[in-house]
Amino acid sequence: MATGLHIDKIGMIYQLPGGGEVEALKDVSFHLDKGEILTILGPSGCGKTTLLNIVAGFLVPTSGTASFYSEQISGPSTSRQVLEPLITGPSPERGMVFQQGALFEWMSVAENIGFGPGMKGVPKNEINTIVEQYLETVGLQGFGNKAVYELSGGMQQRVALARCLANEPELILMDEPLGALDALTREKMQGLILKIWNETGKTIALITHSVEEALFLGQRVFVMAPRPGRIEKEYRLPYAQRGVNESLRDIKMTDEFSQTREEILSMIWEMEEEIMGRQE
Amino acid sequence: MNNSPLHLVLAKLGIITVGEVARKTVTFGDPEASKGGLIWGIVSVLLIFSIWSLAVANEWASAIFLPPPSEVVSQFWKIATDGFRGSSLWEHLGISLYRLLVGFILGCLIGIPIGFGMALSKVVRGFFDPIVEFMRPIPPLALIPLSIIWMGIGNGSKIFLLFLAALWIMVLAARAGVEGIRLSKIHAAYTLGASKKQVLLRVILPNALPEIFTGMRVAMGVCWGTLVAAELVGADAGIGFMITVAGKFLETGLVFVGIILIGIIGAAIDVSMRKAEALMIPWKGKV
Numbered sequence: 001m002a003t004g005l006h007i008d009k010i011g012m013i014y015q016l017p018g019g020g021e022v023e024a025l026k027d028v029s030f031h032l033d034k035g036e037i038l039t040i041l042g043p044s045g046c047g048k049t050t051l052l053n054i055v056a057g058f059l060v061p062t063s064g065t066a067s068f069y070s071e072q073i074s075g076p077s078t079s080r081q082v083l084e085p086l087i088t089g090p091s092p093e094r095g096m097v098f099q100q101g102a103l104f105e106w107m108s109v110a111e112n113i114g115f116g117p118g119m120k121g122v123p124k125n126e127i128n129t130i131v132e133q134y135l136e137t138v139g140l141q142g143f144g145n146k147a148v149y150e151l152s153g154g155m156q157q158r159v160a161l162a163r164c165l166a167n168e169p170e171l172i173l174m175d176e177p178l179g180a181l182d183a184l185t186r187e188k189m190q191g192l193i194l195k196i197w198n199e200t201g202k203t204i205a206l207i208t209h210s211v212e213e214a215l216f217l218g219q220r221v222f223v224m225a226p227r228p229g230r231i232e233k234e235y236r237l238p239y240a241q242r243g244v245n246e247s248l249r250d251i252k253m254t255d256e257f258s259q260t261r262e263e264i265l266s267m268i269w270e271m272e273e274e275i276m277g278r279q280e
Numbered sequence: 281m282n283n284s285p286l287h288l289v290l291a292k293l294g295i296i297t298v299g300e301v302a303r304k305t306v307t308f309g310d311p312e313a314s315k316g317g318l319i320w321g322i323v324s325v326l327l328i329f330s331i332w333s334l335a336v337a338n339e340w341a342s343a344i345f346l347p348p349p350s351e352v353v354s355q356f357w358k359i360a361t362d363g364f365r366g367s368s369l370w371e372h373l374g375i376s377l378y379r380l381l382v383g384f385i386l387g388c389l390i391g392i393p394i395g396f397g398m399a400l401s402k403v404v405r406g407f408f409d410p411i412v413e414f415m416r417p418i419p420p421l422a423l424i425p426l427s428i429i430w431m432g433i434g435n436g437s438k439i440f441l442l443f444l445a446a447l448w449i450m451v452l453a454a455r456a457g458v459e460g461i462r463l464s465k466i467h468a469a470y471t472l473g474a475s476k477k478q479v480l481l482r483v484i485l486p487n488a489l490p491e492i493f494t495g496m497r498v499a500m501g502v503c504w505g506t507l508v509a510a511e512l513v514g515a516d517a518g519i520g521f522m523i524t525v526a527g528k529f530l531e532t533g534l535v536f537v538g539i540i541l542i543g544i545i546g547a548a549i550d551v552s553m554r555k556a557e558a559l560m561i562p563w564k565g566k567v
Contacts, residue, residue, distance in 0.1 A: 058467055092473035102464040105563035106486040115482075116472035149566040167472050 003069045004203060005032040005055060005171060006085075010064035012050050012229070024050045025061070026228035032220070034170075037197050037204040037240050039218030041211060041264065043271045047229025048207050052173050055205065057090040068094060070170050092116065095169030097160050097177045103148045109159050110135070110144035116167030134162040138192065154185035158192070165196065174206040178213065187248060190216050198244045211264050215239055215257060216248055223264055225271050233267065235260065293319040347533040352540070355533035364522055364534075373541070376507060376518040379435055383442025384503050391447045392492060395454025396484075412451055420445035420506040424513050433514040438507060445506045446499040453495020457488025490564040493557045500553060504546050519545075 012025040024047040032038050040048045053059045054066050067085040070093060087094075095116075103112050113134055114127040122130070135141050138158040148156060157177055164172055174193075178186045190213060197204055208214050214221050219240045225232035237260070239251050251257055290296045307313035329349060335341060336348040343351070359369045367375075397404035398412075420441055431437035461484060469483045511520025523538030557564065 056467070056471060058470075090467070090470035092471065094471060096468065096471045098464040098468060101462050102468045104465065104483065104486070105566070106489070106561075115469075115474075119473040119475075119478055147563065149563050163468075163472070169471075 002031070003034040004036070005205070006067045006069060007031070007051075007055070008065045008067070010051070010054060010061045010066060012047065012054065012059070013062045023228035025054075026230050028064070028229070028231055030222070030231065030234075032203060032205065034203050035201045036219055037217060038206070038220045038222065039214040040205065040207045040222045040224060041209075041214045041268065042222075042224030042232075043226060043268055043275060045229075045275065046224040046226040046271075048224050049175060050229065051224075052096075052175055052205065052207055055087065055171075056094055056096050056173050057087050060088070068171060092120070092167050093169055094171045094173060095164040095167055097157075097164050097172065097174040099176045100153060100156060100160075100180045103156055103159055103163070105148050107148070108144065109140065109146050109148060109151070112148060112159055113144075113162045113166045115163060130166050134166045137165065137196065138162045152185075154181050154189060157181065157189060161192070161196070165200070169202070171203045171205070174204065176207050176209065179209065186210075186213070190248060191243070193217060194240060194243045197240070211261050211268070212252065214264075215261060216243055216251070221264075223267055226275060232271075235264075293322075295319050344530055344532055347536060351533040352536045355531070356537045359522075359534065359537065365517075365525060367517055369522075372517055372519050372522050373545075375435070376511065376520070377545075379438040379442060379518070380503055380507050382435075383439045383507075384446045384500060386439070386443045387446025387499060387503075388450050388496065390443075391450030392454040394447075395451040395456075396458055396480075396488075398451065399455045399458035400484075408451070412448060415444070416448040416452070420502065421509050424510050427510070428514050433516055438510050438515070438518075441510050442503045442507055445502050449499040449502065450492070450495050453491050453498075454488060457491030457495075458484055460491060461487045490561050493553075493561055493564075497550060497553050497557070500549055501546070504542075504549065508542055 007028060007030050010025055010028045011023070014022045014024055016022060028047075028051065040051070042048050050059065054061050055068075066087040068087055069085045104115065107115070110128075110131045113131045117127045117130050131144060132141075135144055138161050140155065140158055140162070143151070143155070148159065151159065160177065177193075178189050181189060193204070193206070194217065196202070204217075206217055208217075215237060216239055218235070218237060221235040221237060222231045223233045223235075224230065239257065242251055287296065304310060304313055332346070332349060335346060336343075340346075347355075363369060364372060394404070394408055398408055399405070423441055423444060427437040427441045431440055465483055465487065466479060469479045474482065507518075508520040511518040512524050515521040515524075519538055519542060523535050523542075526532075526534035526538065
C-alpha cells in the first residue's frame with residue numbers, strides 16, 4: 001500500500017434521540033497520497049466534519065475503515081513505535097487545526113506551540129528552539145510571550161497552525177481554519193498554508209465553505225452531497241501548485257478558474273435548494 | 281494651573297477631568313461611563329456618619345438603642361486591649377477565621393473532585409446526583425440545630441456546617457467549569473499527544489478555573505454568613521458569640537463593633553479573592 005491516507009467504504013449512521021437515524025456518510029472511499037493537499041466542500045449536513053473527525057480518530061465509523069500508512073516503521077535507529085495503519089483513535093501523527101477557540105488561553109503563545117513537544121517529553125531548551133522556529137514559520141517572531149487573548153483572530157490561527165506543525169504530524173487536518181477571519185486576513189492565511197505545504201511536503205486535508213478557498217488550496221477538491229453524505233464529484237486542479245509562485249489574485253482572474261468556480265457553486269446551490277425545498 | 285495638587289486630587293476623585301478627554305455622547309446605559317465615582321462613595325459614608333451623630337446629638341433615640349460613634353470607637357478600643365469574656369478580641373476573630381478557613385478549604389478539597397467526577401464519569405454523576413440535588417437547596421442555617429446535637433457548640437460543629445455550606449457550591453461550580461469546555465480544546469490536546477492525565481491536568485483543570493473561582497467567591501460569602509449565624513445560636517467563642525453575649529447585656533456599643541467588624545472582614549475577604557482571581561486567571565472574561 002502506498003503511503004498516505006486510505007479510506008475504504010466508510011459509512012456513518014447516527015441514531016437520532018427521538019428514534020430514526022441519519023446516514024451522515026455512505027460508502028465513502030478515496031486514497032490521499034503523501035504530500036497531497038485536499039480540500040473538501042459541501043453544504044451543511046453533507047458529513048464533511050464527520051469524515052474529518054473519523055480521520056482524526058475522534059469518531060469510529062459504523063462501517064468501513066480508515067487507515068494511515070506512514071513511512072516511519074521503526075528501525076534500529078529510531079525509538080519510535082511501529083504505527084498501526086488502522087485509525088482507532090487520535091494520534092500525534094495526525095494533527096488538527098480547528099476553527100478559532102481551540103488554543104489554550106491559560107498558556108502563552110510559546111507554551112501553546114510547545115505543548116505537543118512537551119507532551120512527548122522533549123527537553124525545555126529543545127522546545128524553545130522548536131517554538132522559535134515555528135514562530136518564524138508563521139510570521140510571529142517576538143510574539144512568544146504574549147497571551148493568546150491579546151492576539152487578533154488571524155494571529156490566533158497562525159498560532160494554531162504553528163502548534164500543529166511543532167508536533168511534526170504527517171497529516172494535517174483543518175476544519176474550517178479560516179472560517180472566522182476577514183477577507184484580507186483570510187487571503188494572507190491561504191498563502192501561508194500553501195507556503196507551508198510546499199516547504200514541508202505535509203499531507204493536508206482541509207474543510208472549507210468557500211469555493212474559492214477550496215480551488216486555491218486543493219490539488220484535489222471533493223464536492224460532497226448530503227442525504228446520504230457522499231463524495232459527489234472530485235476535481236484535480238493546478239491552482240495549489242501555481243499558487244506557490246503566482247499571486248492568488250492573478251489566478252483568480254483567469255477564465256478557467258472562474259468557470260470551475262461557477263460550476264461548483266451552481267452544484268452546491270442545487271444541493272442547498274434540495275435541502276431547503278425549492279422556494280419561489 | 282491644571283496640574284496643581286488640588287486639581288490632581290479632584291481628578292483622582294472623579295470630580296473633574298484633566299487635559300484632553302474623549303467624550304462619549306451616550307453615557308446612560310454604558311457601564312464604562314459610570315466607572316470611577318469614588319467621590320460618591322466618600323459622600324455616602326460621611327452622610328451615614330453625620331446622620332448617626334445628628335441622631336445621637338438630638339437624642340432621637342436613647343443610647344441603649346443607638347450608641348454615639350465615639351462610644352463604638354471606645355468599646356472597640358476596650359476589647360482590642362482588654363479582650364472580651366476571657367479572650368482577647370483577636371482570639372475571638374482568630375477562632376472565627378480559623379473555622380471559616382478550615383470549613384471552606386475542606387469544602388473545596390472534597391467538592392471540586394466530586395464536581396470533576398460528576399462531569400467526567402457516568403458512574404460518579406449517577407451516584408452523587410440524588411445527594412447533591414437533595415442537599416443543595418437546604419439552607420445551611422437549617423442544619424445548625426443538627427450540627428449542635430451531633431457535635432456540640434465547639435469548633436467541630438461550626439467546621440462541619442461550613443464544610444457543607446461550601447461543599448455543594450463547589451461541586452456545582454467545578455462541574456459547570458468542566459462541562460463548559462470546548463470539545464475542540466480536548467480534541468486538540470489529544471492530537472498533540474496528551475495522555476488522559478495530561479488532558480485532565482493541563483487542559484480540563486485550567487479551563488475550569490474561572491468557574492471554580494467564581495464558586496469559591498460565592499462559597500466564601502455564604503460561609504461567612506453561616507458562621508456568624510452559627511456562632512449566634514450556640515458557641516463558646518468567636519465574633520458571633522461576642523455580639524450575642526453583648527446583646528444580652530444591652531451593650532449596644534459592643535454589638536455595633538461586632539457588626540462593623542463582620543462587615544469589614546466579609547468585604548475584605550471578597551476584595552482579596554477578586555484580586556487573587558485577577559492575578560491567577562488573567563484570561564477570565566476575555567475568551
